[in-house]
Structures are given as C-alpha cells and as structure tokens.
Amino acid sequence: MSDVNKTLFRYIPSVDEVLNQPKVVSLLSSIPRSLVLEAVREAIAHIRDEITAGNLKELRDGNFRDLLTGQVVDRTVQNAQKVNRPNLRRVLNLTGVVLHTNLGRAVLAESAIQAINNAASGYTNLELDLNTGKRGSRYAPVENLLTCLTGAEAAMVVNNNAAAVLLALGTLANGKEVIVSRGQLVEIGGSFRIPEVMAQSGARLVEVGTTNKTYPTDYRNAITSETALLLHVHTSNYRIVGFTRETSIAELVALGAEFGLPVMSDLGSGSLVDFKTLGLPGEPTVQQVVKAGSDVVTFSGDKLLGGPQAGIIVGKRKYIDRMKKNPLTRAVRIDKFTVAALEATLREYLEPENALGKIPTLSMLTAGREKLNQRTIDLCEKLRRRAGDKARFNTVETLSATGGGALPTAELPSLAVEVLPLDLSVTELAGMLREEEPAVIGRLQDDRLILDLRTLLPGEDDLLADVITRVLERGGVAAH
Incomplete structure (x- = not known):
C-alpha cells in the first residue's frame, strides 16, 4: 500500500462524524435511522474499496478530510434514498x-382503483349480510354479477386460475380419472403444467388423441367406471394450425350427457368480449362456453377480463356448491381488495361500450x-x-x-x-x-x-x- 493511500485511510470519517453532517441529519427526518446507518456504512466501505483500487487520484492534493467526508456524505445520501424506496414501484x-x-398484467380501471381505496380506508361488509345482520359470503358482491354476465347458474372466485383448476379438479375428481386431449396439456406461467396441477389435485390424468388431432371417439374409448370428469383446456397461449381436429365443447357435453359425466372447461384467459367483432383473432367467450353446456368453467380475472388477479369459476350450482365446501377453498380465497376491484370491473361490463372505453386492457x-x-x-x-x-x-x-x-x-x-x-x-x-x-x-x-x-x-x-x-x-x- 502506498504512503498516499495510507494517508487517505486515516482521513476516512467515522460513522458518527457522517451522521452529524447536515445533509445526513436531514435524511433522518424522513428515513428510518437504521436505514441511514446502513447507508453510511456502505458508503464508507465503498470509499475504502476505491482507495485500495487507487481510484481516488483526484484526492492526492487538497484537504483530504473534507474531500473524503464530502464523498462519503454524497454516497450516503444516494444509498439511503435508494434503500428507502419501495421495492414494488411504479x-x-x-x-x-x-x-x-413481469409488470403486473392488467392495469385496473379507475372505478376498480377507487373501489380498492374505499375498501382499504375503513371496514367493509366482506362477510356480513347487511339485510339480515348475519354472516354472509365474500363471493356475494360478485356472484350475481358473474351469473348475470355469463349466463351460469352460480359462481365463486379464488386467488388465481391455477387455484381455480386445482380446486375444481380436487373437488370433482379426487382419486378418479380425468380425460383430456394430449394437445391440450399446456404449460402455463412459471413453468406450471396442467398434468402437474392435476396430480396435485389428486385426480388421475388420462391422455387421449394426438397433439394435433383428437376425436370424440378418443374420449369415448377412454371412459371407464373410474372416470369422473371430461376436461377441455383452451390453448390460450399458443395455436396448432394445419392438419388439426379438436373435439369441441359441444361434442364433449353430448358425450358427458350420455355417460352422466360433468364437463369442465379451463379457458385460461377468459373473455367477456367477442374480440372477433373488434378486428382481433377470435377467442371463445365465457358466455359461449357456458351456453355450449360446460358444467364448470374456469378463467383468469387479470388477463383479458382486465381486472385483479383472480381465478373465476362459473357453472352449474351443484358443482360450485361442492367447491365452496372444500377445505381448500379457505386456503385459496380472495381478500377484500380483490372482491372490491373485481366487482367494479364486472360492473363496467354491464354496459359493453363502457368496458371498451374504461378498462385499460381493452382500450390498449x-x-x-x-x-x-x-x-x-x-x-x-x-x-x-x-x-x-x-x-x-x-x-x-x-x-x-x-x-x-x-x-x-x-x-x-x-x-x-x-x-x-x-x-x-x-x-x-x-x-x-x-x-x-x-x-x-x-x-x-x-x-x-x-x-x-x-x-x-x-x-x-x-x-x-x-x-x-x-x-x-x-x-x-x-x-x-
């Protein structure tokens, strides 16, 4: 180590000296002392590293103490402001x-943002029926809206669509077989795959058909006394084109009726708007799938719907009621902010023109x-x-x-x-x-x-x- 570097090390200010500098003192009025103290130590360590590396040649002349103190203080201010900044940022x-x-998917409509603010600023009737004064359901604010908009008999909401699929399969097919087309065994976000979600639910996967072609007879031939459900998974994140044949939901519903089996449709990015009428590629709407006869339909709230993260389940009341009673429901239930934002988002769809203009996803x-x-x-x-x-x-x-x-x-x-x-x-x-x-x-x-x-x-x-x-x-x- 050179003599100059030894001299510089002697003039590095102490932690207490830095804390008493006016710029640092002013930080303490808005930033917790523990964070400022951490910032000071990091700044001093940085200056030590710079001296060791010989990067402070400009300090070879002048008042070492003042110059080093100034650098440490400036670095402390930068560090403190950075560490005090929220990790989740705009x-x-x-x-x-x-x-x-990676950026949080759907941006909420102004009405949904206001609804969250209202829910956060005081108490709410999250699980209180104001008409009777008795305990109510946290699905109540959105269930009627969902049934009205989709034509389904009943509805419930969990924290995301993977949870919706998990809950539905675990309720309707735990320990039993679920038949699904090989071409629909999709991988969803974060490397989670339909077969893995199915295994976690306790259902046993039965693959039928090929990647590009699956016929109703493939399902028919796979049905046994152990079959509990026919599953249709919409390939919302990719398309197979060319020499293809997919069994439609209507065909599955007819087959399910023949064998007394429910049909479940996982739409992934469920939409309440027919995008084909807006000049975009066609995407099955929730209403169309419900009308086609699916007993259970699952889809996301924060994708094409343009609302908060949620897994929405609509369908026949007898199946939805069973899911509501599943103990897993409590583990994947939504909080008051999701209820508030989803209700406000769904209300925009009551007037379709409003939805196009007020829901940012649709506007974009x-x-x-x-x-x-x-x-x-x-x-x-x-x-x-x-x-x-x-x-x-x-x-x-x-x-x-x-x-x-x-x-x-x-x-x-x-x-x-x-x-x-x-x-x-x-x-x-x-x-x-x-x-x-x-x-x-x-x-x-x-x-x-x-x-x-x-x-x-x-x-x-x-x-x-x-x-x-x-x-x-x-x-x-x-x-x-």
Whole structure:
C-alpha cells in the first residue's frame, strides 16, 4: 500500500462524524435511522474499496478530510434514498406488451382503483349480510354479477386460475380419472403444467388423441367406471394450425350427457368480449362456453377480463356448491381488495361500450392506429427538441403483443419511438431508466431502445419525456 493511500485511510470519517453532517441529519427526518446507518456504512466501505483500487487520484492534493467526508456524505445520501424506496414501484410500460406478467398484467380501471381505496380506508361488509345482520359470503358482491354476465347458474372466485383448476379438479375428481386431449396439456406461467396441477389435485390424468388431432371417439374409448370428469383446456397461449381436429365443447357435453359425466372447461384467459367483432383473432367467450353446456368453467380475472388477479369459476350450482365446501377453498380465497376491484370491473361490463372505453386492457388492445400514431409522433418531436443533442429519435413500425398467454396470434401494428443514445450504450441507457422514479421499461432491439406507446397510460407522455431527458442529460458519466 502506498504512503498516499495510507494517508487517505486515516482521513476516512467515522460513522458518527457522517451522521452529524447536515445533509445526513436531514435524511433522518424522513428515513428510518437504521436505514441511514446502513447507508453510511456502505458508503464508507465503498470509499475504502476505491482507495485500495487507487481510484481516488483526484484526492492526492487538497484537504483530504473534507474531500473524503464530502464523498462519503454524497454516497450516503444516494444509498439511503435508494434503500428507502419501495421495492414494488411504479413502472412506465413501453414494451408494447399489454398483459405483461413481469409488470403486473392488467392495469385496473379507475372505478376498480377507487373501489380498492374505499375498501382499504375503513371496514367493509366482506362477510356480513347487511339485510339480515348475519354472516354472509365474500363471493356475494360478485356472484350475481358473474351469473348475470355469463349466463351460469352460480359462481365463486379464488386467488388465481391455477387455484381455480386445482380446486375444481380436487373437488370433482379426487382419486378418479380425468380425460383430456394430449394437445391440450399446456404449460402455463412459471413453468406450471396442467398434468402437474392435476396430480396435485389428486385426480388421475388420462391422455387421449394426438397433439394435433383428437376425436370424440378418443374420449369415448377412454371412459371407464373410474372416470369422473371430461376436461377441455383452451390453448390460450399458443395455436396448432394445419392438419388439426379438436373435439369441441359441444361434442364433449353430448358425450358427458350420455355417460352422466360433468364437463369442465379451463379457458385460461377468459373473455367477456367477442374480440372477433373488434378486428382481433377470435377467442371463445365465457358466455359461449357456458351456453355450449360446460358444467364448470374456469378463467383468469387479470388477463383479458382486465381486472385483479383472480381465478373465476362459473357453472352449474351443484358443482360450485361442492367447491365452496372444500377445505381448500379457505386456503385459496380472495381478500377484500380483490372482491372490491373485481366487482367494479364486472360492473363496467354491464354496459359493453363502457368496458371498451374504461378498462385499460381493452382500450390498449383496441387502440385506434391513427390516434396512436399521432401520439407517438408528438412524443418523438418533443424528445428531439429537449434531448436531440444527446440521442437520435426516430419513429419506427413495430408490433405490439397481447401477452399474458392470451390471443397468441394477434398482431397489433404500432408506431414506436426508436432511441439511439450518443453518450452511452443502449444497455446503459436501459439500466439507468430502470433506476428512475418511475422506472421506464422499453424493448432492447438491435442496439436500439424501442418505446411502444400502446402500453403507455393516458397522461404519462410528459412524465416519460421528463424521465428520458433527465437520464440522457446525465449521460455516460452516471452510467459509469
């Protein structure tokens, strides 16, 4: 170790000295002392590492104590502010993926957000029947809405669709056989697969048919005295095209009636809107599947429905009532915030035009190209005016995606802003944007940052421009 480094080490301030500095004292008014103390220790450790590595050559002349103290204090402020920031943070989604699982999937409608606020700000009648004054059901606020909207006899809600499938299979087929087409043994999010969920439920899987073709006779030939259920799984996250044949729900219902077996349909990303009428690929609606005769239908609340995370189960009352009595129901039940948000979301569907305009998922999927293009052009021009000396900004054609394992063949043409920074790499720019408040997440593509405004919420354009400008002005210095 050089003599200069030994000198620098002697002048590193102590923890108490740093805590008494005015900038650090001011932190203590808004940040817990334990977090500030941790930030001080990390800052001092960082300065020690920098001295050891010989990276503080600029301190070779001058007042060592003041200069080192200043660096430790500045680092402490940065560390404390960072560690005090919530781990779950607001993000501006510029990926163009509407139902982005990593970013929380569906953005809630304003009415749903208000409903959550109301539920959080005081007590609610979550399990109290206000008419009788007796204990009620937490499904009551949404059950009538679900039956009204879908045409089903009864409904209940659990915490996600995997739980809905698990509960349904465990209630109706525990220890028994469930017949399903080999082409429908899908893998859902997080590497969970239908066969694994089925095994966990206690049901025994019976595969029939082939990957691309399954006939009603395949199911018929597999039915035994041990068969409890015929299962249809909608391949919501992929499509098999070409030489194919799938047994329809109506065909399964007819077969189930013949043998006295219930038919269950797992829709995955269930929709209450016919997307074909909106110029998007067709997706079976919950109403259509119920009308076709399915005894039990399961689907998600936070995908195409545009609500909170939930697993929704609708169908024949005798089956739903059995599920409600299953002990597993308590383990997968929803809380008051889900009830509130789901009720508000479902109420929007009572007027279909309201749903298209007020539920962000539907608004993004059906956004008009002309309006979207003009919004993108306006942002691009604003960025050129404010940060044109720091990066090149262009508009480029791109394709947005539905995401969330829904509408896998849908192509959503969009116009995006292409950012090519001049003072730092695209990877560095993307990293710095993730550290901002709010964080900005775009798409890295061919050494470019692509910003797709389809998934940028109304009113966020100026905020996005502010964040990008701020980061580019810091440039390569902050990145290193």
